[in-house]
Amino acid sequence: xxxxxxxxTGTEMMNFRPHPSRSVHGAGGPRASxxxxxxxxxxxxxxxxxxxxxxxxxxMAAGLxxxxxxxxxxxxxxxxxxxxxxxxxETAAERHIPICKVKLHQSSSIRVRQNxxxx
Numbered sequence: 376x377x378x379x380x381x382x383x384t385g386t387e388m389m390n391f392r393p394h395p396s397r398s399v400h401g402a403g404g405p406r407a408s409x410x411x412x413x414x415x416x417x418x419x420x421x422x423x424x425x426x427x428x429x430x431x432x433x434x435m436a437a438g439l440x441x442x443x444x445x446x447x448x449x450x451x452x453x454x455x456x457x458x459x460x461x462x463x464x465e466t467a468a469e470r471h472i473p474i475c476k477v478k479l480h481q482s483s484s485i486r487v488r489q490n491x492x493x494x
Contacts, residue, residue: 413451420448 383389427445434441453462458475 423445427442430442433439450462452464454465454468455462456468456472456475458472458479461471463471
C-alpha cells in the first residue's frame with residue numbers, strides 16, 4: 376500500500392485513490408455495524424458434529440447399531456416461517472413468507488402437512 380502511494384504521489388491517480396491513513400469505515404471502524412458474533416456457539420456445534428461423526432464411523436466399523444442422530448442446531452439469526460416451519464435469514468424470510476402464505480391457501484397438501492407438524 377505504501378509503495379502504491381509513493382508511486383501515485385504527484386499524479387492524477389491521487390484524486391481517485393483514498394489516502395491510506397484515512398478510515399474508509401468511519402469512526403466506528405469496520406465492525407461497528409455488524410451484529411454480535413456467535414463464533415463460540417458455531418465452534419461448539421462443529422466440535423459436537425465432528426464427535427458424532429467419529430462415533431458413527433466407529434459404530435459402522437464395529438458393526439454396532441448407529442447412535443441416534445444429534446438434534447438439529449437452531450441458528451438464532453434465522454426467522455422461522457409460520458406456515459411451513461422452515462428457517463431463513465431475514466432477507467430470504469421476507470421473500471419466502473408471502474409466497475408460502477399464498478401457497479398454503481392454494482394447496483391442501485401443504486395444509487395437511489402443516490396440521491401434522493402442529494399436532
